Amino acid sequence: MDKTPIKGDAQPGRIKSVAGGLTAVKQTLSHLRTKKAGAIRGLRILGQMNQKNGFDCPGCAWPDPADHRSKFEYCENGAKAIAEESTRTIAKLSEFSIKALTEKTDFELGLLGRIVQPHISKNGSSYTSCSWEEARNVIQECKKNLSTPNDAIFYTSGRASNEAAFLYQLLGRKLGTNNFPDCSNMCHESSGVGMSKTVGVGKGTVSLSDFKYAEAIFIFGQNPGTNHPRMLSTLREAAIRGAAIVCINPLKESGLLAFKHPQKPRDILSKDGVALATEYVQLKVGSDIAFIKGMLKTLLEWQQVEGDIIAQEFISQHTAGLPELEENCSKTSWDQILDATGLTKSQIVRCADIYRRSSSSIICWAMGITQHVHGVANVQELVNLALIKGNLGKQGAGLCPVRGHSNVQGDRTVGINHAPSEEFTGRLGKAFSFSPPPSKGLDVAESIEKMHREDGLLFFALGGNLLSAAPDSAVVAEALQNCALTVHVSTKPNRSHAYPGAVSIILPCLGRSELDKQATGDQFVTVENSMSVVHRSQGRGKPAGENLRSEPAIVALFADALLDEDWNDYVANYDRIRDKIEEVVDGFENYNQRVRSESGFILPNSARELDFEALGKAQFTVNEIPTFETKEKGLLLMTMRSHDQFNTTIYGNDDRYRGVYGGRNVVFLNEKDLVKHSLKSGDKISISSNYEKKRCIAGYQVLSYDIPEGCAAMYFPEGNALVPLSLRDKQSGTPSSKSIVVTIRKHFS
Ligand code: SF4
Numbered sequence: 001m002d003k004t005p006i007k008g009d010a011q012p013g014r015i016k017s018v019a020g021g022l023t024a025v026k027q028t029l030s031h032l033r034t035k036k037a038g039a040i041r042g043l044r045i046l047g048q049m050n051q052k053n054g055f056d057c058p059g060c061a062w063p064d065p066a067d068h069r070s071k072f073e074y075c076e077n078g079a080k081a082i083a084e085e086s087t088r089t090i091a092k093l094s095e096f097s098i099k100a101l102t103e104k105t106d107f108e109l110g111l112l113g114r115i116v117q118p119h120i121s122k123n124g125s126s127y128t129s130c131s132w133e134e135a136r137n138v139i140q141e142c143k144k145n146l147s148t149p150n151d152a153i154f155y156t157s158g159r160a161s162n163e164a165a166f167l168y169q170l171l172g173r174k175l176g177t178n179n180f181p182d183c184s185n186m187c188h189e190s191s192g193v194g195m196s197k198t199v200g201v202g203k204g205t206v207s208l209s210d211f212k213y214a215e216a217i218f219i220f221g222q223n224p225g226t227n228h229p230r231m232l233s234t235l236r237e238a239a240i241r242g243a244a245i246v247c248i249n250p251l252k253e254s255g256l257l258a259f260k261h262p263q264k265p266r267d268i269l270s271k272d273g274v275a276l277a278t279e280y281v282q283l284k285v286g287s288d289i290a291f292i293k294g295m296l297k298t299l300l301e302w303q304q305v306e307g308d309i310i311a312q313e314f315i316s317q318h319t320a321g322l323p324e325l326e327e328n329c330s331k332t333s334w335d336q337i338l339d340a341t342g343l344t345k346s347q348i349v350r351c352a353d354i355y356r357r358s359s360s361s362i363i364c365w366a367m368g369i370t371q372h373v374h375g376v377a378n379v380q381e382l383v384n385l386a387l388i389k390g391n392l393g394k395q396g397a398g399l400c401p402v403r404g405h406s407n408v409q410g411d412r413t414v415g416i417n418h419a420p421s422e423e424f425t426g427r428l429g430k431a432f433s434f435s436p437p438p439s440k441g442l443d444v445a446e447s448i449e450k451m452h453r454e455d456g457l458l459f460f461a462l463g464g465n466l467l468s469a470a471p472d473s474a475v476v477a478e479a480l481q482n483c484a485l486t487v488h489v490s491t492k493p494n495r496s497h498a499y500p501g502a503v504s505i506i507l508p509c510l511g512r513s514e515l516d517k518q519a520t521g522d523q524f525v526t527v528e529n530s531m532s533v534v535h536r537s538q539g540r541g542k543p544a545g546e547n548l549r550s551e552p553a554i555v556a557l558f559a560d561a562l563l564d565e566d567w568n569d570y571v572a573n574y575d576r577i578r579d580k581i582e583e584v585v586d587g588f589e590n591y592n593q594r595v596r597s598e599s600g601f602i603l604p605n606s607a608r609e610l611d612f613e614a615l616g617k618a619q620f621t622v623n624e625i626p627t628f629e630t631k632e633k634g635l636l637l638m639t640m641r642s643h644d645q646f647n648t649t650i651y652g653n654d655d656r657y658r659g660v661y662g663g664r665n666v667v668f669l670n671e672k673d674l675v676k677h678s679l680k681s682g683d684k685i686s687i688s689s690n691y692e693k694k695r696c697i698a699g700y701q702v703l704s705y706d707i708p709e710g711c712a713a714m715y716f717p718e719g720n721a722l723v724p725l726s727l728r729d730k731q732s733g734t735p736s737s738k739s740i741v742v743t744i745r746k747h748f749s
Pocket of ligand 1: 058061073227
């Protein structure tokens with residue numbers, strides 16, 4: 001039974017009202033030191049990050065400026081990612097029993113250091129180092145167990161480069177399966193599905209330069225101060241320029257309130273930095289549709305009275321479905337909207353007024369929108385908001401789902417997709433002279449269900465940490481242990497390694513900042529950011545160990561073991577992989593030539609060109625306001641990252657912007673809910689969810705916090721144990737990690 005171990009009680013401290021500042025610089029240096037990367041060496045490596053001839057940050061997917069780049073073109077959390085990767089500590093996995101590994105937190109596992117040798121565990125034995133040859137032979141041996149290709153599952157994390165991901169999808173399809181669960185299934189899949197159904201493309205439509213012209217920027221369910229920190233520089237410029245910034249988030253996040261740019265003396269010398277949010281909307285968890293419907297209702301009512309409020313010409317030329325939406329908005333009462341959001345009508349009207357006055361607005365969002373059973377509906381409601389004012393296909397306007405992992409968008413573009421289009425498999429089959437499997441494969445939730453239900457599967461993970469990323473941790477742990485073989489391509493130990501299959505192999509890969517030398521010379525890889533810019537990433541640092549291999553080389557080893565095919569030509573020169581991507585994927589014409597330009601190139605986006613041919617017209621949709629059975633004492637829980645965290649990688653136990661130090665065992669609650677439960681800040685509780693069966697975790701302390709009444713927040717992966725796998729969006733398969741009905745009980749120790 002996996003429950004993320006709790007180590008140390010968090011201590012509450014001062015909540016920050018400004019993000020960034022010199023503390024961000026101090027944090028950067030402290031992480032370089034504590035992670036034993038060395039301050040000087042670490043700063044030298046960081047000096048190459050996000051530079052035009054450097055390597056791409058392995059953190060989030062916020063784009064780099066196309067023109068001028070600062071010498072320090074990174075944020076505190078990007079620096080923490082590199083401190084992790086550049087540690088000189090070498091992991092000695094054989095010193096720990098599997099049980100001992102299960103008792104370590106993700107933070108403690110990360111501190112063990114870099115894995116520099118292949119490792120193997122058999123029948124629950126400790127991991128011992130082995131040769132690449134032995135690993136290859138074991139994989140080949142295990143393949144014999146494969147009764148059907150669909151008993152193999154190929155998981156991908158968003159760190160994988162385009163080149164590695166393309167070979168990986170080719171591997172699985174040549175084996176005969178479309179089982180490509182990937183981390184985007186758990187994050188922006190709802191964006192992809194919701195946008196494809198309404199504007200015909202599943203990617204953002206804005207470029208970084210659009211932020212220079214936007215008159216208003218709406219930010220839904222996103223905490224950029226922690227998850228996309230360089231976005232604060234962009235918001236700072238917009239705020240200084242007078243753009244309105246409207247933040248819609250149950251929690252008051254420092255990074256949305258104000259920002260002190262560490263490289264701007266005027267900010268550092270100022271008391272409060274640059275104020276960002278013009279309007280801060282702390283709505284109840286899961287009520288974005290109600291809020292947006294309130295804005296739409298207001299705009300449509302003003303249109304009735306004053307006319308010339310909505311973009312009529314754009315709407316008549318490019319869209320369909322407005323009459324149904326108008327009817328739905330008029331039938332939706334303000335009581336319904338205000339009850340669902342917990343807001344006042346005047347606040348919603350103020351936001352509608354900001355939106356009305358803006359001739360070009362950008363709508364940004366992240367997990368607070370997508371990780372719900374109504375995630376797709378949330379995204380479609382955002383599209384309604386964009387369409388009603390014609391905020392598409394013009395400068396300073398558009399839709400901007402901000403991706404949380406550096407190449408999660410690129411992986412999907414080059415074929416990591418459990419439901420590939422016929423056009424893609426057709427071109428792939430032609431390029432490699434084989435018949436790719438036609439039937440749809442499994443996404444993350446479906447893969448875990450299959451691994452849990454059936455014995456003897458083969459599970460491959462190209463990066464990532466499925467156990468800590470996915471919901472229903474106990475089920476995921478058992479699912480991994482149920483496999484005949486689990487193979488992880490990793491840089492450092494993580495919790496998924498602590499739940500090995502009958503045979504488990506860990507294969508150590510190069511880090512982003514490390515030199516990738518192959519037969520024809522030094523290689524670079526490519527990635528695609530949130531704004532569809534494909535660009536190079538070339539590490540030049542000395543690898544952490546001589547026996548590391550690149551991701552493409554490791555996938556070639558899989559091809560040798562599983563397909564008995566020699567892919568060393570591709571490994572020798574990645575240009576050959578890119579030639580094949582050019583052959584198979586739209587928008588990559590002259591790939592090798594164009595990607596050698598300093599800032600790479602932008603992939604086509606039909607919605608940005610107002611080309612909705614795939615759908616006929618862009619679609620307004622009617623999305624009902626969701627309701628939650630919280631009953632009298634139930635709470636609606638959202639899980640989230642702390643500031644010392646990137647996805648499942650825990651850099652430290654502090655969350656300084658929210659005033660939490662030295663621990664992660666906290667549940668943020670409104671003071672009224674503490675009173676309702678006869679609790680006071682610091683009291684220990686158990687917290688349960690009750691879907692199909694009861695899931696309960698204990699030893700967490702409640703913390704009085706500025707969050708709407710009836711709502712709660714806690715960190716993941718700790719909170720994942722409460723999220724049932726079955727609680728997911730039916731269209732996108734994205735688990736509902738942002739709205740789970742829970743109950744709490746005082747825990748008497
Ligand atoms: S904003 Fe994102 S991509 Fe940029 S340095 Fe920070 S973590 Fe890395």
